[in-house]
Structures are given as structure tokens and as C-alpha cells.
Amino acid sequence: MNKSNIVLVGFMGTGKTTIGIELAKHLGWQFVDTDAFIVDEAGMTIPEIFARHGQSFFRDVEERVVQRVMNGSDQVISTGGGSVLRESNREMMLRGGMVVALSASEETIVQRVSKDTNRPLLADNPLENIRRLMKERKDAYQFAHISIQTDELTVTDVVEHILAKYKAWQEDAHSS
Numbered sequence: 001m002n003k004s005n006i007v008l009v010g011f012m013g014t015g016k017t018t019i020g021i022e023l024a025k026h027l028g029w030q031f032v033d034t035d036a037f038i039v040d041e042a043g044m045t046i047p048e049i050f051a052r053h054g055q056s057f058f059r060d061v062e063e064r065v066v067q068r069v070m071n072g073s074d075q076v077i078s079t080g081g082g083s084v085l086r087e088s089n090r091e092m093m094l095r096g097g098m099v100v101a102l103s104a105s106e107e108t109i110v111q112r113v114s115k116d117t118n119r120p121l122l123a124d125n126p127l128e129n130i131r132r133l134m135k136e137r138k139d140a141y142q143f144a145h146i147s148i149q150t151d152e153l154t155v156t157d158v159v160e161h162i163l164a165k166y167k168a169w170q171e172d173a174h175s176s
């Protein structure tokens with residue numbers, strides 16, 4: 001059987017960290033953010049890792065962190081927006097628990113990330129970069145077990161929606 005984790009995937013700014021923290025509180029589970037683990041492991045911020053070592057180094061550290069985290073259970077795991085680009089990560093996530101893809105429109109993402117400078121892939125021209133990456137990653141989150149479009153939902157709405165889906169998921173697992 002799959003381990004009992006909830007794994008949040010989605011583009012930058014779809015709310016993986018914010019929702020993950022709330023969800024973990026509701027479930028009494030540990031909250032884990034793979035981006036935070038990467039920063040701990042590298043001893044640098046994400047922009048510093050990209051600037052000093054480049055994206056492929058970042059993706060290698062990310063893969064190690066994803067693989068390690070997925071071995072645990074009773075965790076809400078918020079993943080980096082690009083972690084789904086590697087097939088090995090997608091496979092581990094699907095085996096690790098219920099994978100939830102959060103999405104939002106380009107306009108909403110722009111609004112949500114506008115005050116934050118911690119996303120090197122959006123630097124210089126956030127709007128253009130968001131458009132390009134969203135296009136490139138159009139299908140990247142479709143492997144998830146469930147998907148939630150968050151534009152019109154509050155953080156509480158999204159958390160409640162996921163809790164309801166998780167209950168059904170557990171009932172399904174016990175009946176089969």
C-alpha cells in the first residue's frame with residue numbers, strides 16, 4: 001500500500017507551502033518543504049544555489065531530497081515547482097502517498113509571487129518567465145492523483161477540499 005503522506009505539487013505560487021503548513025496542522029502531521037531541505041543541505045539560499053552552481057546542480061540536490069523525504073510517512077510534503085520534471089521524482093511521489101496538484105491562472109500566480117524575490121527562475125521579467133514556464137510545464141502536473149484549481153478558493157477552502165479527498169482516498173485503500 002502507498003505510504004500515508006500528502007504530496008503537494010504545482011507551479012510556483014500555487015500555494016504548496018501555505019496550504020501544506022495548514023494541512024499538516026489539521027492532521028497533526030509533520031510539515032516538510034523540499035525547498036527548505038535543499039537550502040539546509042546546500043547551506044545556501046535557492047537564488048545562491050542557482051547563481052553559483054546552476055539549475056542542474058539544484059535539480060540533483062532536489063532529487064536526493066525528494067527521494068529521502070518520500071521514505072517517511074505521516075507528512076504533508078510541499079515540493080518545489082520543478083521537482084516533477086524528473087520521472088524518478090514523479091514515481092517516488094506516487095508511491096509515497098496521495099499526490100495533489102494545485103494550479104492557478106497566470107494572473108493569479110503573478111499577483112501571488114510579486115512581492116517575493118526568492119524564485120530565481122522568475123527573476124528579471126517575472127511575467128514573461130511565468131508565461132514561458134507555464135507553457136513548457138503545461139502537462140507536467142497531470143500525473144497527480146487529484147487536481148485543484150485554486151483561483152477562486154481561499155487557503156481554508158483548499159485545505160478542506162484536500163482533507164475530504166484524503167478521507168475518501170483512505171476509505172478506498174481500506175476497502176480494496
Ligand SMILES: Nc1ncnc2c1ncn2[C@@H]1O[C@H](COP(=O)(O)OP(=O)(O)OP(=O)(O)O)[C@@H](O)[C@H]1O
Pocket residue numbers: 010011012013014015016017018019035078079080081112113119150153154155158
Ligand atoms: N488559495 C490562495 N488564496 C490566496 N492566496 C494564496 C492562496 N494560496 C497561496 N496564496 C498566497 O500566494 C503566495 C505564494 O504561496 P506559496 O509560497 O505557498 O506558493 P508555493 O506553491 O509554495 O510556491 P513555490 O513553488 O515557489 O515554493 C503566498 O503569499 C500565499 O499566502
Ligand SMILES: O=C(O)C1=C[C@@H](O)[C@@H](O)[C@H](O)C1
Pocket residue numbers: 011012035046079080081082083118119120121
Ligand atoms: O518551479 C521551479 O523550477 C522552482 C520552484 C521553487 O519551488 C524552487 O524549487 C526553485 O525556485 C525552482
Ligand SMILES: [Mg+2]
Pocket residue numbers: 016017018033035078079
Ligand atoms: Mg513553496
